Amino acid sequence: MYKWMIIGGGIQGSCVASRLLSEKKVTQEELIIIDPHAEPLERWRHTTGKIGMDYLRSPVVHHLDTNPFSLKQYASKHDYAASFRGQYKRPRLDMFNEHCLDLMEETGVMNCWKQGTVNRLSKTKNGWEVELDDASCVTSEKVILAIGVNHVPFYPxxxxxxxxxxxxxxxxxxxxxxxxxxxxxxxxxxxxxxxxxxxxxxxxxxxxxxxxxxxxxxxxRFDSDPGWLGPKYMDGYHNVTSYKDRRLMIKEARxxxxxxxxxxxxxxxxxxxxxxxxxxxxxxxxxxxxxxxxxxxxxxxxxxxxxxxxATGADIKMPGKSWIDPVIKEMNLPCAPCGFPVVSKSLEWKQGLYVAGALAELEIGPVARNIAGARKVSERITQFA
Structure with a gap:
C-alpha cells in the first residue's frame, strides 16, 4: 500500500507531487501518480503546442517549483534567448515545459509514474483503492484528486x-x-x-x-485579478459562508x-x-x-x-464525475449546490481524500485551476501532510 496516490499528472498533480517529494513529506516508494498519458503534463504540452502558443499568460513566478525565482534562474543557466516577454515577464512556453520536466526528473516524480485510467474509486478499511482500465487495483492511505477539466470538451x-x-x-x-x-x-x-x-x-x-x-x-492581462492571489480579495471570499455565493464570486472574477x-x-x-x-x-x-x-x-x-x-473550452461539469459520483453517494461526501466538493482548509474532502485544481476552487478561489492555483494547492496539502 502506498502512502499517497495522486490521480492526474497534469499541472496540478505534478506540482503537488514534486512538492511532496522535495519537502520529504513522502518517499518515491510511498508515492504513486496515475495518469492516462505516458509522461507528466502530456495533455498540457499537446494542447498548447497544437494551438501554437509561444508565451504563457502567467508571469515568471508562476511555475511548479517551490522557489519563486527558479524559472528565472533556469532561463539564465540555459541561456534562453527572449526568455520572457512584457512587464510581468511571461515565460516562453518551450522553456516553461523544459523547466517542468527537469523538475519532475530532479524530484523523482518520473519514478512514481503509472500510466492508466481510473474506472473506480472506493474506500477500504485502511485507505483507498482504485481500479484501472486494465482491471488492476492500487491501494493507498491517502488520495489526491488532481483531475483536469479539459478531458470533457464543450460542444455548442x-x-x-x-x-x-x-x-x-x-x-x-x-x-x-x-x-x-x-x-x-x-x-x-x-x-x-x-x-x-x-x-x-x-x-x-x-x-x-x-x-x-x-x-x-x-x-x-490575466485570467483573474492578481488580488485573488492574496488577502486583498481572498479574506472577503473566505468570510462568505454560502457556497452558492462563492460560486458566483468565482464566475464573476474569472x-x-x-x-x-x-x-x-x-x-x-x-x-x-x-x-x-x-x-x-x-x-x-x-x-x-x-x-x-x-x-x-x-x-x-x-x-x-x-x-x-x-476552441470553446471545457464542459461545465465536475471532472471525474462518472467514478466520483458513486463515492459521493456511498460516503455522503459534502458538495455545494453546484456539485463541487466542500472541503476543509487542508483540502481534505473526507478521511484521507484530498482535491486539487477545479475540485478545490470553492476553497482556493478563482485561481484554483491555474498554475498559481497549483502552487497554492501544493503548499496547502504539504502544510498539513
Whole structure:
C-alpha cells in the first residue's frame, strides 16, 4: 500500500507531487501518480503546442517549483534567448515545459509514474483503492484528486451531433489533428481561439480562416485579478459562508473568453493583412453537406468551410464525475449546490481524500485551476501532510 496516490499528472498533480517529494513529506516508494498519458503534463504540452502558443499568460513566478525565482534562474543557466516577454515577464512556453520536466526528473516524480485510467474509486478499511482500465487495483492511505477539466470538451448545442465527424474537432480532443488545408472556421473568443487563429492564418496551405466569437474581444492581462492571489480579495471570499455565493464570486472574477493585449494586436495584424476574417455573433445553426459546413449566425450572416475547429473550452461539469459520483453517494461526501466538493482548509474532502485544481476552487478561489492555483494547492496539502 502506498502512502499517497495522486490521480492526474497534469499541472496540478505534478506540482503537488514534486512538492511532496522535495519537502520529504513522502518517499518515491510511498508515492504513486496515475495518469492516462505516458509522461507528466502530456495533455498540457499537446494542447498548447497544437494551438501554437509561444508565451504563457502567467508571469515568471508562476511555475511548479517551490522557489519563486527558479524559472528565472533556469532561463539564465540555459541561456534562453527572449526568455520572457512584457512587464510581468511571461515565460516562453518551450522553456516553461523544459523547466517542468527537469523538475519532475530532479524530484523523482518520473519514478512514481503509472500510466492508466481510473474506472473506480472506493474506500477500504485502511485507505483507498482504485481500479484501472486494465482491471488492476492500487491501494493507498491517502488520495489526491488532481483531475483536469479539459478531458470533457464543450460542444455548442448546434454542433453536438457532429462530435464524431472528422471534419469538426475540438482543440482539447487529443485524437483529432488540426486541418492543414481548405477553408477553416474557428469557434471561440478566448486565448486558445486567438492563438489558434494566428497559427492557422500563418499556414499558407490553408485557403481561408474565419474566427467566430460570441462577444467583442475582451482584453485582460490575466485570467483573474492578481488580488485573488492574496488577502486583498481572498479574506472577503473566505468570510462568505454560502457556497452558492462563492460560486458566483468565482464566475464573476474569472476573465473567461478574454485575450491579452499582445494577442489581440497579433489577431488584428492577421485581420488587416487579409489572412483572417473575424465575426461576432451567436451561431444559430450548422449544417454539414458533402464535407462542407454551413454556419448561420444570428442576424443572417452565413459562413462556409471545409473544417470547423472548436476552441470553446471545457464542459461545465465536475471532472471525474462518472467514478466520483458513486463515492459521493456511498460516503455522503459534502458538495455545494453546484456539485463541487466542500472541503476543509487542508483540502481534505473526507478521511484521507484530498482535491486539487477545479475540485478545490470553492476553497482556493478563482485561481484554483491555474498554475498559481497549483502552487497554492501544493503548499496547502504539504502544510498539513
Amino acid at each position: 448545442e448546434c454542433m453536438d451531433k457532429y462530435k464524431k465527424e472528422e471534419s469538426i474537432t475540438h482543440v482539447f480532443d487529443m485524437n483529432h489533428q488540426l486541418p492543414d488545408s481548405g477553408d477553416v472556421i474557428i469557434v471561440g473568443g478566448g486565448m486558445t481561439a486567438g492563438h489558434l487563429a494566428c497559427t492557422l492564418s500563418s499556414n499558407k496551405n490553408i485557403q481561408s480562416v474565419h474566427l467566430i466569437k460570441r462577444h467583442p474581444f475582451r482584453i485582460n 476573465n473567461r473568453g478574454s485575450v491579452t493585449k499582445d494577442l489581440y494586436k497579433k489577431i488584428k495584424k492577421y485581420e488587416r493583412n487579409g489572412d483572417l476574417k473575424v465575426h461576432t455573433g451567436d451561431i444559430k445553426d450548422m449544417i454539414e453537406t458533402n464535407g462542407r459546413f454551413r454556419l448561420e449566425l444570428q442576424g443572417g450572416k452565413v459562413l462556409e468551410g471545409s473544417a470547423v475547429v472548436l
